[in-house]
Amino acid sequence: MESKKRNRYLLFLGYGIMTILAYVVQFTPLMPCVFGAYPTPLLLLVIIVAMHENDWCGMIYGMLCGMLTDLNSLTPPGFYAVLYLCIGLICSLLVELLVQNNVISLLCVGGSVLLIHSVINCLVGAGFSAGSWLLYFTFYLRCAVYNLLALLVLYILFKLIFGFDIRYKKPRGVYPKKLLRQKMMQTVNRKEA
Amino acid sequence: MxxxxxxxxxxxxxxxxxxxxxxxxxxxxxxxxxxxxxxxxxxxxxxxxxxxxxxxxVGGFFDQMQENRAVLDENEQLKEQAAQDRYKLVDYEELQRQNEFYKEFLGIKEDHPSFSFEPAMVIARDTAQPFGTFTINKGSLAGVEQYDPVITSAGIIGYIGQVSATQSVVKTVLHPDINISVLDNRTRDSGNLTGDAALAQSGTCKMIYLPRDNAVAAGDLIISSGDGGVFPEGLMVGTVSEIKASENDTGYYAVIRPVEELDEVDDVMVLTDFEGQSHLAE
Structure with a gap:
């Protein structure tokens, strides 16, 4: 029990170190610029961590990463904190309730999130002006595609660093009881099989 | 015997x-x-x-040992000396760079004695947006306020968009929200300089509201007019790249290349006070 707790602390320490690295990489452009697009490692970490953690962890981690992003952007204070909190919650719940945690799910969930994020980013940055659409295709969409590729690499790295079997999701009672029971039955059946 | x-x-x-x-x-x-x-x-x-x-x-071996010890000591001393010299050289280069930086601003200060500068350094860049937004290491504790102009020795590059205690985010001339009252230095044709989503990626912005009978030509220098009180009068903003007919009205607009490549700016000055400044933040 104690070693489990210690592993958990180590895991959080790992998350912390990865977050600091991602922050440095994102805001002091160290990552290579491909066709004018840069990756946003903090958002990628939110997606990956949320997929591996429960909804509370996903939310809080998303909020923290959003707050870091808010530090260096011109959006209203707290904008990215709320946005990333929602992204963390949605990714976590999707893996908890609908899909399994594997590469295909990652590409589906991550791709959708990155696409929505790029649209929101474009609306917040460029607004509804005539050139916004052009900028969306020449910059924001490229960033989304680049991020998706980086997400895949980061996911594999994450699995290599933290092990392929980490999953600490625990039902917290926020889901409908019927759904929860189904989920638990599924888990039991899988274990028996 | x-x-x-x-x-x-x-x-x-x-x-x-x-x-x-x-x-x-x-x-x-x-x-x-x-x-x-x-x-x-x-x-x-x-x-x-x-x-x-x-x-x-055998004798040489012992002599060698003694000599080796002396050489090792000397080597250590030289290494320390070299490290100290390296630090001194770095300091010297940094001082020289700062000196050059301040020397460039001396001309501006001589031309505009009312300017109060606050030197700042770029510490982060927002790469999620293509408008060259960056963060500087000076905030409200250093007397920086929102809407304070941010300049380099070449001219205006933006203003303070957001300010916290220890850092500020700079909205550059490429941002669509920016609006600077400018005029052509040669023809005195006036207009407004603003960012454009379609031009931002090429690192240019545009001067809008040019009259139909304007005489602005490619290569002209664009300076701030000082109207509105956010930016001081007579500072360079950019040069005209080309003139185009506006799609929304009968006027023209000029594509302007800013005075600096915004991705390469490292040191800036924040104009915390100047004659005629309107304190919008207050």
């Missing part, structure tokens, strides 16, 4: 001594060298050389 002197052995020894003395005497006079010495020398020399070599090696 008498027996010894009369013995055969004594006679032989005496004969040998006499012969050797005779040979030595004769050759010493005639050849100036003694052959017995040569013979003995020939036998002894290799042994002597070997002994000398061994002695030299």
């Amino acid at each position: 008498r027996f010894f002197f009369k013995s055969k052995r004594f006679k032989v020894i005496l004969a040998i001594i006499l012969i050797l003395s005779l040979i030595g005497g004769v050759t010493g006079v005639v050849l100036a060298t003694a052959p017995q010495s040569d013979i003995l020398g020939a036998i002894i020399r290799p042994v002597q050389s070997a002994a000398d070599s061994v002695a030299g090696t």
Whole structure:
């Protein structure tokens, strides 16, 4: 029990170190610029961590990463904190309730999130002006595609660093009881099989 | 004793001594060298050389050890000295860079004595947006306020969009939200400089509201007019790249290349106060 707790602390320490690295990489452009697009490692970490953690962890981690992003952007204070909190919650719940945690799910969930994020980013940055659409295709969409590729690499790295079997999701009672029971039955059946 | 002197052995020894003395005497006079010495020398020399070599090696080993220790100490001292010199060189280069930076601003200060500068350094860049937004290391604690102009020695590059206690985010001239009242330095045609989503990626912005009969031409210098009180009058903003007809009205707009490549700006000055400044933040 104690070693489990210690592993958990180590895991959080790992998350912390990865977050600091991602922050440095994102805001002091160290990552290579491909066709004018840069990756946003903090958002990628939110997606990956949320997929591996429960909804509370996903939310809080998303909020923290959003707050870091808010530090260096011109959006209203707290904008990215709320946005990333929602992204963390949605990714976590999707893996908890609908899909399994594997590469295909990652590409589906991550791709959708990155696409929505790029649209929101474009609306917040460029607004509804005539050139916004052009900028969306020449910059924001490229960033989304680049991020998706980086997400895949980061996911594999994450699995290599933290092990392929980490999953600490625990039902917290926020889901409908019927759904929860189904989920638990599924888990039991899988274990028996 | 008498027996010894009369013995055969004594006679032989005496004969040998006499012969050797005779040979030595004769050759010493005639050849100036003694052959017995040569013979003995020939036998002894290799042994002597070997002994000398061994002695030299053993002695040299201890000497070498002492020398090595001295060389090591000296090496350490030199290394320390080199490290200190390197630090000094870095400091010197930094000072030289700062000196150049301040020297460039001296001209602006001489032309505009009312300007109050706050030097700042770029510490982060927002790469999620293509408008060159960056963060500087000075905030409200250093007297920086929202809407304070941010300039380099070349001219205006933006204003403070958001300010916190220790850092500020700069909205650059590429951002669509920015609006600077500008005029053509040659023709005095006036207009508004603003960012454009379609132009941002090429690192240019546009000067809008140009009248139909304007005389603005490519290569003209664009300066701030000082209207509105956010930016001071007479600072460079950019140069005209081309003139285009506006799609939304009958006027024209000029594509402007800013005074600096915004991705490469490292040191900036925040104009915390100047004559005619309207404190919008208040």
